[in-house]
Amino acid sequence: MYKLTNKEEFIVVTGNDIIDEAESNAICRKIKELLEFKAGNNKLLLDVRDVNLDDSQFDIFIQYLSKASINRISIVLPELINKLKFRLWRRKYKNYAEIEQFMTIEEAQNWLKKG
Numbered sequence: 136m137y138k139l140t141n142k143e144e145f146i147v148v149t150g151n152d153i154i155d156e157a158e159s160n161a162i163c164r165k166i167k168e169l170l171e172f173k174a175g176n177n178k179l180l181l182d183v184r185d186v187n188l189d190d191s192q193f194d195i196f197i198q199y200l201s202k203a204s205i206n207r208i209s210i211v212l213p214e215l216i217n218k219l220k221f222r223l224w225r226r227k228y229k230n231y232a233e234i235e236q237f238m239t240i241e242e243a244q245n246w247l248k249k250g
Contacts, residue, residue, distance in 0.1 A: 137149060137150040137151070137154075137158065137162055138150075139162065139165055139166070139169070141169050141176070143176075144176070144178065144247065144248055145176065145178035145179060145180055145207075145244075145247045146166060146169055146170075146176060146178070146179050146180070147179075147180045147182065148162060148166070148179065148180070148181050148182065149182040150181070150182070150183050150185065150186045151185035151186060152185070152186065152187065154183075154186055154191040154192060154193055154196050155191070155192055156192055156195055159192060159195055159196040159199050160199065162196070162199075163196075163199040163200055163202070163203060166179065166200070166203055166205070167203050167204075170203060170204050170205070177204055177205050177206045177207075178205070178206060178207045178208075178209075178247045178250070179200065179205050179207070179208045179209070180208075180209050180211065180240070180243050180244065180247060181208060181209070181210045181211065182211045182240060182243075183210060183211065183212060184211055184212060184213045188212075194224075197228060197234075200232070201228050201231035201232060202231075205231075205232050206232060206233065206250070207232060207233045207234075207235075207246075207247055207250050208232050208233070208234045208235075209234075209235055209236075209237055209243035209244075209246050209247050210234065210235070210236045210237070210243070211236075211237050211238070211239065211240055211243050212236055212237070212238065213238075214238070215236055215238060216236055221236055233250065
C-alpha cells in the first residue's frame with residue numbers, strides 16, 4: 136500500500152510493504168494525473184523506509200517514474216545505499232531526473248526546495 140500527498144512544492148509518496156509492477160503502474164498513473172493538474176510541481180519525495188526494497192521491484196518503479204515529467208526525486212531510506220552502487224544507479228536515470236537519497240524526510244524536503 137501507498138499514500139500519495141500533493142504538497143505545494145512537491146508530491147510525496149509514502150509506501151510500505153512491497154512495491155510490485157502493478158502498484159508501480161498505479162502510483163505513476165496518479166503522479167502523472169497530479170502533474171497534469173498542477174503544472175510546475177515536478178518534484179517527488181519517496182518515503183520508502185517501510186518498503187522491503189529487496190523483495191520489491193523498485194528499479195522498475197523508478198523506470199516508470201522516469202517517463203513522467205519529474206525533475207527531482209528524493210528517496211528517504213532506512214539506511215543509505217552504498218555510495219558507488221547508488222552513483223551507478225543514479226547515472227542510469229540522470230537524463231530523466233536528478234535523484235538523491237536521504238535518511239530523514241526533513242533532509243529530503245530541504246533538498247527538493249533548494250532545486
